[in-house]
Amino acid sequence: MAHAEKRTYDKRARKWRYRGRYKLPNGRWGSVSRDDNGQPFYTERAAEDYAHGLEVDVRRKQFINPRDGRITVGEWAEKWLSSIDVGPLSEKEYRLRLRNQILPEWGSVAVGDLSPTAIAAWEKQLRRRISKNYADGVMSVFRTMLDDAVTEKIRSDNPVATRKSGRRGKYKPKPKDEKVIATPRQVLLIARNGLQMYGLNEYALVLTSAYTGLRIGELAGVHRSQLELSDSGRGARIRAEQQSQYVDGEFTEIPAKYDSGRGLIIPPFLAALLKQLLDSRPTSEWVFTAPKGGRLLRSGDWYSGPWRFMVEGRPERPAKPRVGYRPGVRPVLGVQGLVPHGLRHSHKVWLDEDGHPRVAVEERMGHALQGVEGTYSHTTLPMELKIAETLQSRWEQSLKPVLDWREFGPVPLPDPPVAN
Template sequence: MAHAEKRTYDKRARKWRYRGRYKLPNGKWGSVSRDEHGQPFYSERSAEQYAHGLEVDVRRKQFINPRDGRITVEEWAQLWLPSIDVGPLSEKEYRLRLKNHILPEWGSVAIGDLSPTAIITWEKGLRRRLSQNYADGVMSVFRTMLDDAVVEKIRGDNPVATRKSGRRGRYQPKPKDEKVIATPRQALLIARNALEMRGLNEYVIVLASAYTGLRIGELAGVHRDQLALKDRGQGPRLHSVQQSQYVGGEFTEIGNKYDSGRGLILPPFLADLLQQLLDSRPGSDWVFTAPKGGRLLRGGDWYAETWQPMVSGRAPRGVVRGAKARVGVRPVLGVEGLTPHGLRHSHKVWLDEGNHPRVAVEARMGHVLQGVEGTYSHVTLAMELAIAEYLQGLWEDSLRVVVDRREFGPYPPLKPSRVRRSPKLLPNAV
């Protein structure tokens, strides 16, 4: 039976301290000298009552040993990371969010000492420094890690508030969706800029992303033998079963995001363009390649040096100090800030505007319908062919000349070139 024992005299508080004794699930005696708030027991009754509550939890099989909560956040993270089952890129992001944000602030704190109020205060500062999406990602990792700590009975509750926790405070309306969407005509203009800058490969990959909804990494992972471009009554098809990614310093292929491998019927114009691209490089195993024919890698340099100028334009430049001349392209108006992933969003919008069956649209995007609708709805060949015909119509409409509005802006200013200056000679130099 739970009871209390006198321990030591607290000179600062000028009181005796007590500890509670209680039976553990294994039949041995446990002891507790502080409550859940970290305060010591200064009376025999308070220690006994707390110990009695722990014994009740043992009988109800809800017991959480206070000593288990002394493990630090960093120690728990080292145990927790090997247990997660996510893709290599997701695991990399988990580790970066822990290393750069969570552990520097909370690594040395015991999990049992984590305070919801302190975490919310830290989150407010985090959101002032980071973008909304990245801050959400950091808090999601922290919340998931502590959810698993609750399951392991290291702590009784999760101190990281959920988004639907209903905490009091100022009303924060949900931010509006500011994703930039391109029309078929704007996608064509971006692709034409890509053709001027980088040739056929970039031209086709922009249009393939816009008219298939595939991610850039998924397009980069398409092999030659995954194309069936001859229409034998079921439409030309592209089979996407993997994506190319740069993981752990090595270029590799992994499964599509969310295991969303799928085959897509292509509009005829895109099948013709892909055939032209294949014919231009007969020895390549991949459909889309780097400029010199190697594996396609989309990194930070490509976004800055290729994608952004395709959308925002760049000024022409002649030969300067041995550097090659550079063709200029004008910015496409109305899509300022468009990202490559925005082409995937644009594809979804186009299909929604065409009022195609939701199950066919979501299947083309690689999504799975939930609930009863997902159980009883199925994609048919007629639905897929109708989508391909609709996309072909969008393409043909985009080729029409537009004379009543401006589509291109002026060239952006040319950045000043860096002037190499010879080092000044020292006074005693010969």
């Protein structure tokens, strides 16, 4: 039965300290000398009552040993990282978020001492100095890590508030969808900019992403053997079975995101374009390559350089020794801020606008329908052929110039010379 014991005399407080004794789930005696707020017990009654509460938790199988909560956030983070099963890039990103944001602030704090109010104040400061998306990612890692701490009974609750929690604060309306969506005509203009600046590979990459909905990483991992460009009645197809990523300094092929490897029907124009691309480099193992023929890598430099130029234009460069002349490229109007992943979003919008069955659309996107609909709905060959037909129609319509609307903006001016 729970009881209290006199321990030491606190000279500063001029009081005796007590500890509570209670039976652990394994039958042994446990002890506790501080309450939930970290304050010592200065009365026998306080220590006994707290120990009695812990024994009640043991009987109800809700017991969390206070000593387990003394593990620091840094120590728990190392154990947690070794237990999760995620892709190499996801694990790398988790480690970066922990190392750069979470551990400098909380690494030495005991998990049991984490306060919801303190974390909320820190999150408020965090969102003032980093972008919203990055802050969301940091808090997501922190929340998930402490969810697992709750599961391991290191503490009883998660102090990191969920986005749907009813925490007090000023009302913030749900932000509107700001995802930039491109029309087939705008995609064609972006691809033509890529053709002019970087060649056939960029032209085909943009169009293939837009007309298949495949991610750039998935396209980078497509081998020549994964193309079926001859139509034998089932349509030409591209198989996306893996994605190519740059992990720990070398190229690695990992399974497609969410294990969504799939074969996709493609419209006739795209099959012809991909055949032209393969014929231009018959010895290449991969369909899409780097500018000099090596493995395709799409890093931050490509997003901030070539991709941005294809969308937003690029000023001309006057002729210089050993550099030469570089013509300017005009921006495509109406898609400012479009990111490469926006091509995938655009593809989904096109399929929805054309009224294709939801099961066929979601399967093409690599998603799984949930519930009864996912159990009883199935994609058929006529559904796939209809998708290829409407995509071909959109392509043919995109070849027609829009005479009553400006498609291009002016060529950007070069940056002024820097004064010495």
